[in-house]
Amino acid sequence: MPKSDSLQGSLDLLVLKILSRRARLHGYAIMSAIQNMSGEVLRVEEGSLYPALHRMEEAGWIRAEWITKDSGKRARMYELTAAGRKQLGTEESRWQAVTSAINRVLREA
Amino acid sequence: MPLWSRLANFLRGDRLNREIDEEFQSHIEEAIEHGRDPAEARKAFGSALRHREESRDIRLVAWLESLRADAVFGWRQLNKTRVTSLAAILSLALAIGACTSAFRLIDALLLRPLPVANAERLYDLSRQGIGPDNKPQTFDGWAYPDFQLMRAAVANQAELIAVSYAEPIDLTYKSDEETESAYLQCVSGWMFPTLGIRPALGRVFTENDDLMPGGHPYAVLSHDYWTHRFGQDPGVIGRTFRLGNTIYEITGVAEAPFTGTEPGTIVDIFVPIMMHPGVTRKDWTWHRTLFMPKPGALENDRAALESIRQKLQATSRAFEEERAKGFLGMRKEDIDHFLNQTLLLLPAATGVSSLQSETRRPLEILGVLVALVLLIACANVANLMTAQASARAREMAVRVSIGGGRWRLVQLVLLQSAWLALLAAVLGGLFAWWSGPFVVSMINPPDNPARLLLPADWRVLSFGLALALGVTLLFGLAPALRASSVNPVSGLKGGEDPHSRRRLMHALIAVQVAFCFLVLFVAGLFVTTFKRLSNQPTGFSADRLLVLDTVAKQPQSLEFWEQVAERLQSVQGVEKVALADEPLLGGGSWNNFISVNGAPPNGILSYMRAVSPGWLETMKVPLIDGRDFLPSDAHPGAALVNETFAKVYFDGLDPVGKTFDLSFDEGVRLRYQIVGLVGDVRYKSLREPILPQLYVPFHSVDATGATVKKTNGTLLVRTSLSSPLVLASTLRQEVSQARSEFRVSRIRRQLEINESHTVRERLLATLALFFAIVALLIAGVGLYGVLHYSVLQRRREIGIRIAVGAQAGGIARLVTMDVFSMVLFGAAAGVGLGMVSIRFIESLFYQVKATDLQMLALPALTILGGALLAALPAVIRAVRIDPVTMLRAE
Numbered sequence: 001m002p003k004s005d006s007l008q009g010s011l012d013l014l015v016l017k018i019l020s021r022r023a024r025l026h027g028y029a030i031m032s033a034i035q036n037m038s039g040e041v042l043r044v045e046e047g048s049l050y051p052a053l054h055r056m057e058e059a060g061w062i063r064a065e066w067i068t069k070d071s072g073k074r075a076r077m078y079e080l081t082a083a084g085r086k087q088l089g090t091e092e093s094r095w096q097a098v099t100s101a102i103n104r105v106l107r108e109a
Numbered sequence: 110m111p112l113w114s115r116l117a118n119f120l121r122g123d124r125l126n127r128e129i130d131e132e133f134q135s136h137i138e139e140a141i142e143h144g145r146d147p148a149e150a151r152k153a154f155g156s157a158l159r160h161r162e163e164s165r166d167i168r169l170v171a172w173l174e175s176l177r178a179d180a181v182f183g184w185r186q187l188n189k190t191r192v193t194s195l196a197a198i199l200s201l202a203l204a205i206g207a208c209t210s211a212f213r214l215i216d217a218l219l220l221r222p223l224p225v226a227n228a229e230r231l232y233d234l235s236r237q238g239i240g241p242d243n244k245p246q247t248f249d250g251w252a253y254p255d256f257q258l259m260r261a262a263v264a265n266q267a268e269l270i271a272v273s274y275a276e277p278i279d280l281t282y283k284s285d286e287e288t289e290s291a292y293l294q295c296v297s298g299w300m301f302p303t304l305g306i307r308p309a310l311g312r313v314f315t316e317n318d319d320l321m322p323g324g325h326p327y328a329v330l331s332h333d334y335w336t337h338r339f340g341q342d343p344g345v346i347g348r349t350f351r352l353g354n355t356i357y358e359i360t361g362v363a364e365a366p367f368t369g370t371e372p373g374t375i376v377d378i379f380v381p382i383m384m385h386p387g388v389t390r391k392d393w394t395w396h397r398t399l400f401m402p403k404p405g406a407l408e409n410d411r412a413a414l415e416s417i418r419q420k421l422q423a424t425s426r427a428f429e430e431e432r433a434k435g436f437l438g439m440r441k442e443d444i445d446h447f448l449n450q451t452l453l454l455l456p457a458a459t460g461v462s463s464l465q466s467e468t469r470r471p472l473e474i475l476g477v478l479v480a481l482v483l484l485i486a487c488a489n490v491a492n493l494m495t496a497q498a499s500a501r502a503r504e505m506a507v508r509v510s511i512g513g514g515r516w517r518l519v520q521l522v523l524l525q526s527a528w529l530a531l532l533a534a535v536l537g538g539l540f541a542w543w544s545g546p547f548v549v550s551m552i553n554p555p556d557n558p559a560r561l562l563l564p565a566d567w568r569v570l571s572f573g574l575a576l577a578l579g580v581t582l583l584f585g586l587a588p589a590l591r592a593s594s595v596n597p598v599s600g601l602k603g604g605e606d607p608h609s610r611r612r613l614m615h616a617l618i619a620v621q622v623a624f625c626f627l628v629l630f631v632a633g634l635f636v637t638t639f640k641r642l643s644n645q646p647t648g649f650s651a652d653r654l655l656v657l658d659t660v661a662k663q664p665q666s667l668e669f670w671e672q673v674a675e676r677l678q679s680v681q682g683v684e685k686v687a688l689a690d691e692p693l694l695g696g697g698s699w700n701n702f703i704s705v706n707g708a709p710p711n712g713i714l715s716y717m718r719a720v721s722p723g724w725l726e727t728m729k730v731p732l733i734d735g736r737d738f739l740p741s742d743a744h745p746g747a748a749l750v751n752e753t754f755a756k757v758y759f760d761g762l763d764p765v766g767k768t769f770d771l772s773f774d775e776g777v778r779l780r781y782q783i784v785g786l787v788g789d790v791r792y793k794s795l796r797e798p799i800l801p802q803l804y805v806p807f808h809s810v811d812a813t814g815a816t817v818k819k820t821n822g823t824l825l826v827r828t829s830l831s832s833p834l835v836l837a838s839t840l841r842q843e844v845s846q847a848r849s850e851f852r853v854s855r856i857r858r859q860l861e862i863n864e865s866h867t868v869r870e871r872l873l874a875t876l877a878l879f880f881a882i883v884a885l886l887i888a889g890v891g892l893y894g895v896l897h898y899s900v901l902q903r904r905r906e907i908g909i910r911i912a913v914g915a916q917a918g919g920i921a922r923l924v925t926m927d928v929f930s931m932v933l934f935g936a937a938a939g940v941g942l943g944m945v946s947i948r949f950i951e952s953l954f955y956q957v958k959a960t961d962l963q964m965l966a967l968p969a970l971t972i973l974g975g976a977l978l979a980a981l982p983a984v985i986r987a988v989r990i991d992p993v994t995m996l997r998a999e
Contacts, residue, residue: 027132028139046136047507050129066128075135076128 011044011052012061013095016080016088019062024077027053053078061087175517176524183525190497193894194529197490200887201533204479204486205580206540207880209573211479213545215472216568218373223460224366226305227401233457234259234269234398234421238450247453249461250274250394253387255428259398262424263417270300270399271382274463275374279854280352288854291334291377293352294369295385295396298325301363303401310335311346311361318381322388325381328357332365334377354662355384370399370457373464391432397461400454414454422452443712471873474950478631478880481624483580485884488617488624489891490529491584495614496898498522498588519589526585534577541573548876587613611902614895615927619935621888622972626939627946628884629968632877634947634957637964639874641956643867648790649693650729653684654859655833656692657824657840662850664818667808669848674721676847677826682836685827688721688807692823693728694862698793703801704770705758713757715801716792719744719809725787727827735765735785743816744805745771745779751789754801781805795866796955824853833858873953885971889979892928896983900924904990912992924987925980932976936969 018033019025025033030053031044056062061084066074080088140150187194222228233249240246253271260269273295279288298319300306306313309332318325330338330345339345348359357380369376387393402414426448433444459465498505508518659673670688677686691697699717702710722738724730738747748769755764764783771779781803789799809817824844828836837856844853864871900907907920915923947959957964 026135026139028136028143032143046133050133069135073135073138074131075139076132 010095011048012056013088013091014042014044015049015052015056016061016084016091019078019080020085020088023079024065024067025079026075026077030078056084059087060084175520179517179521179524180528182521183528186497186525187528193493193497196890196894197493197529198532198536200486200489200890201529201580202536202540203883204483204887205530205533205537205573205576206544207479207537207883208483208576209537209541209569210544210548211472211476212572213541213569214548215476216572218465219459219469219472221372221568222458223304223370227404228458230401231304231457232400232454233461234400235453235455236425236450237453239446248394249397249455251396251398252391252394252428253382253385253396254389254391255425256396256398258428259421259424262420265403266413266417267400267402268299268303269297270303270401271295271297271396272300272370272399273382273385273396275369275371275376278352280350280357280378282348282350288852290855291338292369292374293378293380294371294376295382296379297382300399301329304367306367307364308361309364310343311359313361313363314379314381319383322383323355325383326355326357327360327381329379330359330362331368331376331379332362333368333375335362338377352380353660357384370397370460371462371464372460373462391428399457399461418452418454425452467869468872470950470953471869474631474873474953475876475880478628478877481628482880482884482887483576485621485624485628485891486887487580487584488621489887489894490526491587492614492617492891493894494522494526494584494588496894519586522589523581523585526581526589530577530581530585533580534573538573541569548872611899611927614898615931618892618895618928619931619938621891622932622935622976623938623942625884625888626936626968626972627942628877629881629971630939630943630959630964631947631950632874632881633964633967634954634959635870635873635877637957638953638955639867639870642795642870643864645791645795647694647795647863648730648788651859651863653828653830653833654728655826655828655836655840656695656857656859656862657826657844657853658855658857659822659824659844660852660854661820661848662852664820665848665850666818667816669850670807670819670822671721673844673847673851674824676843677824677840680836680839680843682828682830683826684829685723685727687724687727687825689724689823689825690719690807690821692825692857692859692862693718694791694793694795694859694866695823696793701771703754703758703803704772705767707770710772711757713801715754715803718792718802718804719807720749720804721807724804724807724825725749727825728790729827730790731788733786733788734763735783737785738804738806740808742784742806742808744807744809745781747784747806748781749785749787749804750783751787751799751802753789753799754803755786757801795863825859870953870955885975888972889975892932892976892979893982896924896928896980897986899928900983900987904987907987907990908992911990917988920988921984924984928980929976932972936972940965940969 014034015030018030018037022033027046027049031046031049034042034044053062053064057064057078061081062078063081064076064078067077069075137147137150141147223231225231234251235247235249237245237247251271256269256271263269273293275292275294277290278293279290280293281288296314298314299316301313302315308329311329313329314327318327328350335341335345345359346361349356350359351357363379369379382388382396385395387395402417429448433448455461505518508521661669674686674688677683690699700714701717702712703715704710720738722740722742725732725737733752735749738749750758750764755761758764758769759767763786765786766783768780768782771781787804790802792800792802807822811817826833826836826840830836834856840856841853844851903924907923910920910923943965944959951959
């Protein structure tokens with residue numbers, strides 16, 4: 001299993017993408033979403049996810065908000081900001097560029 | 110992370126921590142809901158969270174808990190790197206121990222107030238003026254009649270107390286054969302009530318015990334003496350002892366902590382000052398004068414104190430002016446210098462003693478040296494901690510990223526430092542406990558076992574604790590703050606710029622080397638001073654020479670003194686015996702001004718000594734011209750003079766056969782004829798320039814021509830034995846058997862007397878050398894640690910270099926170059942430091958110049974050698990790196 005952040009910025013990209021599809025998720029939901037949608041191939045560890053969320057919040061790409069759940073406990077929900085949406089675009093195109101470059105190498109080598 | 114948000118995080122750290130906790134908590138619950146194993150879900154966040162979670166609501170408990178956890182963690186960290194930790198602890202222990210020990214000594218001697226009431230209001234009266242050698246001098250000796258006038262003059266405002274210089278005396282509780290030695294101090298009777306010293310037993314003196322000269326043969330024992338001599342026997346009151354020709358009766362024991370007014374001497378017996386033979390003499394300055402303002406009006410009032418001082422000065426000056434009328438043969442300017450002395454009130458809360466004034470500078474210097482050693486040790490530990498911290502950068506990064514508060518990280522690293530400091534402090538304390546008394550034993554001249562109370566009480570304890578705390582902060586705070594400011598992203602990616610860390614370590618190496626150089630440099634100067642001073646030619650031979658201080662019950666005629674000397678001459682193992690008033694270098698001095706051909710004296714004093722025929726041969730002082738004394742020569746009349754005397758008074762011409770005059774009190778002028786010219790000897794000290802010396806016959810006659818009888822004399826015995834003291838008891842017996850009136854009060858080797866003049870130098874040299882070795886050792890360990898670390902860090906690079914064919918020499922250069930340039934830089938800084946600081950201690954040197962190339966080269970070479978040695982293991986390690994294993998391992 002590949003390490004989640006073995007490729008520069010891939011974790012950011014995954015989180016941003018998931019938040020762009022489904023607004024307001026908490027950390028655990030983001031983690032399971034990545035796991036489910038990658039067909040159990042990608043697994044994000046808590047030790048990587050929360051620092052990443054923290055960093056992206058500092059960078060202004062996502063914002064967090066406390067909500068009260070039905071159980072009365074509070075949970076922290078994340079959603080994409082406008083800046084985040086723009087960043088997602090950048091990251092996506094960068095990803096495309098990188099993967100197609102790699103593919104080209106694989107084909108021609 | 111930008112600075113502002115870091116700051117903001119720090120300020121709202123607590124809330125942030127709570128929120129992070131809450132978020133993690135909800136994460137865990139969610140995970141459990143989705144069927145994950147609860148334990149495993151928690152584990153994902155590490156133990157820190159678990160601890161916090163368990164005791165979240167009780168903040169203090171949480172903090173204590175975290176403290177405990179960090180302490181345990183710190184301990185494990187130390188254990189993980191056992192060798193480095195041990196090196197750090199030992200070097201720190203040595204430094205802390207040395208510091209505490211130095212403090213103990215300085216505190217006991219210089220800082221601790223006397224255990225008397227109102228010690229802070231005690232002053233010592235002293236006079237400052239221009240001495241006969243035209244140099245400023247201060248002296249705190251007084252004549253008792255002068256004291257009495259001064260006491261009467263300020264009776265309403267202050268109390269004056271006379272205390273003699275404490276000295277060892279011989280006394281006996283039974284017969285003369287069983288004399289023992291004790292420290293005696295003559296004190297004003299009213300000292301006890303004035304200083305609030307109560308009796309532990311019997312009664313202490315009052316004003317009424319000090320009325321008539323020689324009229325109060327009573328004694329008060331110190332508690333210490335009562336304990337070790339009499340086992341606290343209450344029956345001691347009323348017992349008598351004989352001292353000289355007087356029988357004293359013990360009236361009481363002073364309460365425990367008071368042992369006299371001289372730190373460094375524990376007085377055994379106090380007697381009233383009126384019992385001193387000098388109380389009626391106007392020309393003997395033999396006691397100190399302590400001053401205490403009366404309670405009330407004067408407290409802390411400088412103006413009032415100044416007015417008293419002026420009154421005292423005026424009184425004393427009037428006394429001396431009266432006395433100066435009898436000064437004949439003294440130059441007017443010398444008399445003026447003498448009269449124009451300024452009276453000083455010097456604070457004496459800590460007591461006054463010659464040990465204090467003699468060792469103040471050396472102790473201060475040792476204090477500084479020891480502090481430097483401590484700084485070197487701190488730099489060392491800081492370096493080792495920094496190296497460790499780099500290995501923990503990842504750990505720190507994870508801690509920060511999962512929300513570990515920065516304070517918490519500081520605490521974590523500081524606690525590890527605290528462990529180091531604590532262990533070092535305990536070890537250091539043991540070291541100090543042992544070394545304090547050891548150093549005191551070194552200050553003492555061997556035959557004069559002065560004692561210093563070295564209590565290990567709260568003062569020393571709190572100093573030690575403050576030191577440990579300060580040290581923790583000093584070497585722990587920088588790495589702690591550094592660790593806590595780790596940037597999680599770069600930290601997790603593989604560490605921040607490794608060079609920044611190395612730069613810090615290199616700077617610390619330079620600092621260490623600079624300090625180390627300074628310590629070595631100063632040590633070298635002191636060692637050379639000691640060597641030069643003790644190799645100083647004395648002009649006589651001290652080998653196998655015994656000095657017998659001898660007393661007689663009543664004044665005895667010369668004939669009897671000679672009988673005793675002759676008796677000793679026949680003892681097996683004795684080569685030659687002579688008589689003198691006092692030994693050379695024994696401390697006593699007798700001097701006078703000389704006038705040649707009736708001309709006024711030139712202001713240069715001549716030292717005098719009274720010696721018997723044969724003294725020259727016994728002392729092995731060369732006779733250059735003329736003859737030795739004959740039995741028929743007498744004082745006044747014949748004289749021997751030394752070469753300096755001939756130079757000063759006879760322009761270097763042969764003075765044999767010439768005459769000169771000496772002036773004595775009451776205008777008596779006596780004429781002497783020079784019968785012999787002899788070599789210069791060291792008379793009073795090893796340092797001062799040689800003064801003119803003259804010898805008169807031991808045989809002296811009074812104005813009518815009758816022989817003067819003498820009570821005191823010194824027998825000088827040249828033996829054929831390499832350890833002459835084995836003859837001591839035989840000689841003692843022989844003296845008393847020759848004439849029962851005579852008794853030897855003290856036997857010393859002349860060598861011992863000579864050595865007592867280099868005690869301070871020996872102390873400084875030995876301790877400075879010890880600290881230099883410690884400093885070198887610690888700095889060496891530090892250097893080794895840094896190089897070791899840098900090789901570890903660069904092993905990949907080195908591996909590649911070796912793989913592409915770098916030579917061993919190249920690798921060695923690569924590894925050591927930075928550090929060695931730091932060593933050179935540090936040494937250069939050390940030279941600068943040395944040149945600046947040497948100015949403050951120059952007065953303690955003897956025939957040594959700080960700018961001597963040799964004095965600079967030696968420490969520099971030593972440090973360089975030490976550095977090479979310390980670098981060797983790391984270089985070998987670097988050269989031996991196997992590129993294949995290395996590159997594969999990474």
